[in-house]
Amino acid sequence: MRFGRIRKDSPAGPGIIWMIPCTDDIQMMDLRTQSFNLPPQEILTKDSVTVTVDAVVYFHIQKPLHCLLNIQNNQYATELITVATLRNILGQHSLYNLLTRRESISFKCRTDIDKTTSRWGVVIERVEIKDVFLPFELQKAMAAEAEGTRVAKAKIIESEGEIKAAENLKEASQIMMENPHIMLLRYLQTLNAIASNNSATIFFPFPMDLPLVTPER
Missing domain, CATH: 1.20.5 (Single alpha-helices involved in coiled-coils or other helix-helix interfaces)
Incomplete structure (x- = not known):
């Protein structure tokens, strides 16, 4: 930035960047994938069960100029919108769906968050629900x-x-x-089979009705 306005060669780099002291200002942007853990969130599910959800988010900056001009603190804003979206979406599902459909719920969260963060130049790569803590009685x-x-x-x-x-x-x-x-x-x-066990004693009741075998003539 020169005198507070974006220069024509922005965004510049990587490599050597020439600047005029006292007039130019450089804001460094990390374009690598970043991640943050959401604090545990107590959520009331659709079937009125209180659960605690722990999640992690992966994102990267795709458009540095949008990230610099449209939002003051991109990571903090991404955390806030992620918490709000996660609570809204999980509140629409029952406990059974929350435990068995984590992948589809995570994809839904990522899609909804990305619709907002795309205006800031931030792309959400993954939203993963790590743990779902249930009450001990449940x-x-x-x-x-x-x-x-x-x-x-x-x-x-x-x-x-x-x-x-x-x-x-x-x-x-x-x-x-x-x-x-x-x-x-x-x-x-x-x-x-019984006689193979030496410790067993066999009693034969009398009279014993056995089929008579007549020899063939």
């Missing part, structure tokens, strides 16, 4: 709900297994009724 309730869901699924799987086992036993019993020799072989196989 964590306990969610854990109990998840445990109940797992128990219910386990009982359903167990009952389905019993139904399939009963169907298989029904088919096996029909096959055994058609051929009595199979029942005798199954009985002897069971006795063999």
Whole structure:
């Protein structure tokens, strides 16, 4: 700037920049990607649940002249608009959507923030929601709900297994009724399995109804 007005060769650099002392003024702009952490924000979700959200923002200066002339402090203004936009968008979602749709919510935040910061020459690269802190009572309730869901699924799987086992036993019993020799072989196989354990004692009740094997003539 010369006498407070933008020079024709602005923005200048990088490299050697010639200036006239006492008349020219140079404002240095960092064009690299910058980041800042948002302070934890307490947000009331759509289903009236209070959560604490922690996020990080990545941005860079694309148009140095816009950043110098249109805004006094670009980073501070970007932080303020990010906090306001993040609170407005997260307040429109339920807790379930907030926990399961972080990527789409982050993209929505980045798009809305970039609409405002583009007039300042600032481009928002990413808005990432790092952590969502839930109240301790809500964590306990969610854990109990998840445990109940797992128990219910386990009982359903167990009952389905019993139904399939009963169907298989029904088919096996029909096959055994058609051929009595199979029942005798199954009985002897069971006795063999029990006899393999030396610490077991087997009692045979009498009379014992066993299928009679008649030799073929």
